[in-house]
Amino acid sequence: MNLMSPVESMMFLAESPGHPMHVAGLQLFDPPQDSGREFVREYYEGLRACDDVQPLFRKRPATLPGGLSAAWSSATDIDLDYHVRHSALPGPGRVRELLELVSRLQSGMLDRHRPLWETHVIEGLADGRFAVYTKIHHGLVDGISTINFLQNSLSADPLDREIRAPWASPIRTDEHTGASSRLQTLASTIKSVPRLGSSTLRLARSALLEQQMTLPFQAPRTMLNVPIGGARRCAAQSWSLQRIKDVKNAAGVSVNDVVLAMCAGALRAYLTDQHALPEKPLVAMVPVSLRTADDAAGGNAVGRCWPIWPRTSMTPLSVWPRSTRPCSRTRRSSPRCPGRRRWRWE
Helix, strand or coil, X not given: CEECCHHHHHHHHCXXXXXXCEEEEEEEECCCCCCCCCHHHHHHHHHHCCCCCCXXXXXXXXXXXXXXXXXXXXXXXXXXXXXXXXXXXXXXXCHHHHHHHHHHHHHCCCCCCCXXXXXXXXXXXXXXXXXXXXXXXXXXXXXXXXXXXXXXXXXXXXXXXXXCCCCCCCCCCCCCCCHHHHHHHHHHHHHHHHXXXXXXXXXXXXXXXXXXXXXXXXXXXXXXXXXXXXXXXXXXXXXXXXXXXXXXXXXXXXXXXXXXXXXXXXXXXXXXXCCCCCCCCEECCEEEECCCCCCCCCECCEEEECCEECCCCCCHHHHHHHHXXXXXXXXXXXXXXXXXXXXXXX
């Protein structure tokens, strides 16, 4: 039994039926051209046969006295019939029916008595594609590490027919064995605490100098700031990545900058159409990955920034500097403490 980090424990303390704490991914695939009608069923059965489950996907919370979830236990036997499921869409098999099913799956909490993940293989799309929906508790992973796990089970070779499951693929974990490793982790964490204070001061100083200190309580209330229940409604939209890169190159910014500007413009247009645009500029909460390029393990390594989105008519070039600088500043100033118990913002 291993103790949870403070961030991991908070993910369970904050969870409720109206606020499930999991992250999820929806993948769409074209079956191989020479595949038969039973390909999706065979793929599903192939996933169920991947029974060499990695340690991260065996974790479940251990309930301590008082009902607190503050430690991890590891399941010895994994019921893949429960964790890996096969569904078929009703007619006419549009993306709309797929998203309605995903909305229902996204609404439910994961069972804490089992390892905290599910994978659903979904067939029945009219165009012949099939989907894989995977959700895993936020106490185990953040969004970036979820993407890493899902990509780790894919191949860029169209002729590669080996079935790889995210839960069975070899991954780099942060498990430690022995008292010496735990003591080294504790020592490195203690040494890192002074850096947390200095980085916070640097962040505050730079924000004050730029007169752009943005705090969440400065945000105006909108029609979207209302209590929510457990139901979820999923929607999807696609854009050409090359088109976004062309804009990025022309403006001398990043892909993330372009996406933030798109979100700002879409939200402003929606609130304007609803005659609900507030008088003050909008303040968004944007997650920022604090992972290094070689950090592919689980856990949570995310920060937050609060960019200001102007309420007036705007062009992307006028929005980018103000809306993205806080995020860049957060990433530069955030400390990365060594060891398993390093600080991970969420």
